[in-house]
Amino acid sequence: MYYQFRYCLVLLILALFSRESVNGQAQKALPSPKNIIIMIGDGVGYNHIVATDYYLGMGPQVHEKFPVRLAMAHYPAKAGEYDSAKPESNFLATGYNPAIAWKDTAYLKRDFTESAAAATALATGVKTYNNSIGMSVEHDTLVNLVQWAKAMGKSAGVVTTVGFSHATPAGFVAHNATRTNYAQIAAEMLFDSRCDVIMGCGDPMYDNDGKRLTGKWSKTKYVVDSVFWLKFLAGSGKMVSYDVKGEKKTVKDVDGDRIPDPWTIVRGLGDFQALQKGKTPKRVLGVPEIYETLQQSRTERNNESDNSLPYTTPFVSTVPTLREMVNGALNVLDNNPKGFFVMIEGGATDWASHSNQKGRLIEEMVDFYDAINQVVAWVEKNSNWNETLLIVTGDHETGLLWGEHPFVPLTDQGKGNLPVMNYYSGNHTNSLIPFYAKGSGSELYRNYADEYDSIRGPFIQNTEIAQLIHLLWIK
Ligand SMILES: [Zn+2]
Numbered sequence: 001m002y003y004q005f006r007y008c009l010v011l012l013i014l015a016l017f018s019r020e021s022v023n024g025q026a027q028k029a030l031p032s033p034k035n036i037i038i039m040i041g042d043g044v045g046y047n048h049i050v051a052t053d054y055y056l057g058m059g060p061q062v063h064e065k066f067p068v069r070l071a072m073a074h075y076p077a078k079a080g081e082y083d084s085a086k087p088e089s090n091f092l093a094t095g096y097n098p099a100i101a102w103k104d105t106a107y108l109k110r111d112f113t114e115s116a117a118a119a120t121a122l123a124t125g126v127k128t129y130n131n132s133i134g135m136s137v138e139h140d141t142l143v144n145l146v147q148w149a150k151a152m153g154k155s156a157g158v159v160t161t162v163g164f165s166h167a168t169p170a171g172f173v174a175h176n177a178t179r180t181n182y183a184q185i186a187a188e189m190l191f192d193s194r195c196d197v198i199m200g201c202g203d204p205m206y207d208n209d210g211k212r213l214t215g216k217w218s219k220t221k222y223v224v225d226s227v228f229w230l231k232f233l234a235g236s237g238k239m240v241s242y243d244v245k246g247e248k249k250t251v252k253d254v255d256g257d258r259i260p261d262p263w264t265i266v267r268g269l270g271d272f273q274a275l276q277k278g279k280t281p282k283r284v285l286g287v288p289e290i291y292e293t294l295q296q297s298r299t300e301r302n303n304e305s306d307n308s309l310p311y312t313t314p315f316v317s318t319v320p321t322l323r324e325m326v327n328g329a330l331n332v333l334d335n336n337p338k339g340f341f342v343m344i345e346g347g348a349t350d351w352a353s354h355s356n357q358k359g360r361l362i363e364e365m366v367d368f369y370d371a372i373n374q375v376v377a378w379v380e381k382n383s384n385w386n387e388t389l390l391i392v393t394g395d396h397e398t399g400l401l402w403g404e405h406p407f408v409p410l411t412d413q414g415k416g417n418l419p420v421m422n423y424y425s426g427n428h429t430n431s432l433i434p435f436y437a438k439g440s441g442s443e444l445y446r447n448y449a450d451e452y453d454s455i456r457g458p459f460i461q462n463t464e465i466a467q468l469i470h471l472l473w474i475k
Contacts, residue, residue, distance in 0.1 A: 033389040033440035034339035043350030043398025052365035057415025068437040071459035077127040116179035118395035119171025125466035134175035149341035157197030162347030164200025199286035208297040236265040272320035275328030296348035353399035356423040400424035
């Protein structure tokens with residue numbers, strides 16, 4: 001029923017904003033954003049933001065003052081994996097019931113989405129089963145926003161603080177029945193996608209402290225495999241065809257001239273920093289010299305515990321920040337006069353919450369905030385809010401983060417201190433998460449917020465982000 005209702009809403013919006021009325025009179029046109037930037041804090045719910053704001057002691061941050069502020073539901077189509085033996089069971093819907101959600105933490109802890117299904121919903125506008133990368137419950141291949149953008153002649157990219165072939169970036173670029181098929185997903189991202197920019201970790205030649213490994217490498221699946229990775233690095237900026245696990249693969253053309261465009265690989269901190277200014281290569285794969293995350297997975301030192309303050313263990317100094325990666329990515333993407341789409345993920349906010357690491361959550365949130373500030377500054381300097389749409393949201397909540405008890409607010413302990421806060425889960429939850437939007441078309445999201453939560457207010461579904469973008473990007 002909700003779906004029928006939404007279709008009516010869409011028709012209503014179309015009728016109100018249709019570019020040309022029947023009698024030819026000019027009417028208010030739907031905006032068509034030149035640039036769309038979606039920033040995802042993985043596992044970031046309301047209290048992850050409250051905790052960070054209390055620690056920083058600077059009041060609400062820039063995204064919290066965006067004109068459109070709604071809540072968002074993110075449950076998957078079905079919580080289990082796709083079951084080919086029982087196709088009918090793949091359609092069992094989960095859901096979010098506000099009346100139960102605020103009474104029963106057990107309810108919030110079941111049937112939650114994981115990041116692949118959430119990213120697929122955000123990127124394609126279709127809810128799916130957990131662990132799906134760009135595939136529907138019927139096992140159809142879904143079209144993602146990167147593909148939409150490329151079909152419109154725009155540039156497109158994904159940037160993350162975790163592995164580039166990990167669930168969230170993969171959900172915006174690739175198609176695979178299962179997120180754990182990393183080697184296949186990495187190969188699809190590098191050879192079958194028309195992405196202009198892909199940035200994220202996963203370099204098997206390094207450990208989680210950024211130390212170059214001389215003996216055995218870390219797991220190589222995030223970059224296909226070791227044989228491929230060495231050849232790929234050697235061919236940076238020039239080679240277009242590679243042997244990928246015995247199959248000859250050629251990179252795609254990104255700018256429509258039918259000539260395959262090789263990847264230029266950016267790895268060192270200095271190279272990431274240099275990418276922020278001046279002329280850029282046409283196509284960039286940015287993989288910092290570290291294994292799983294930029295900072296969150298580094299070895300704990302100085303007696304750091306889960307309750308320690310942020311920065312107890314000094315940062316790895318040889319990798320860029322998310323802000324620096326984003327700056328470089330935007331410098332590549334903005335070369336296209338038709339505009340671009342980019343998904344930017346603070347990925348390790350989720351990892352810190354899975355591990356219930358309070359200090360490291362704050363570190364990752366501050367890194368994400370810095371990137372948001374950078375994007376806002378970029379829009380205001382190089383573009384404007386009439387042509388760019390910026391969305392800041394999450395993909396699900398991780399850790400059931402609350403104060404002294406579940407559903408009790410966090411207590412502010414002042415700037416530079418951890419607030420009184422506790423994790424009540426080591427996994428994802430179904431709790432509603434915040435959605436902030438500003439710029440071209442953002443106000444239209446209010447029309448989609450047709451469900452209501454007594455505490456969080458009107459909320460949208462995660463699928464509606466891409467559904468509105470599809471509408472705005474109809475040519
Ligand atoms: Zn996630």
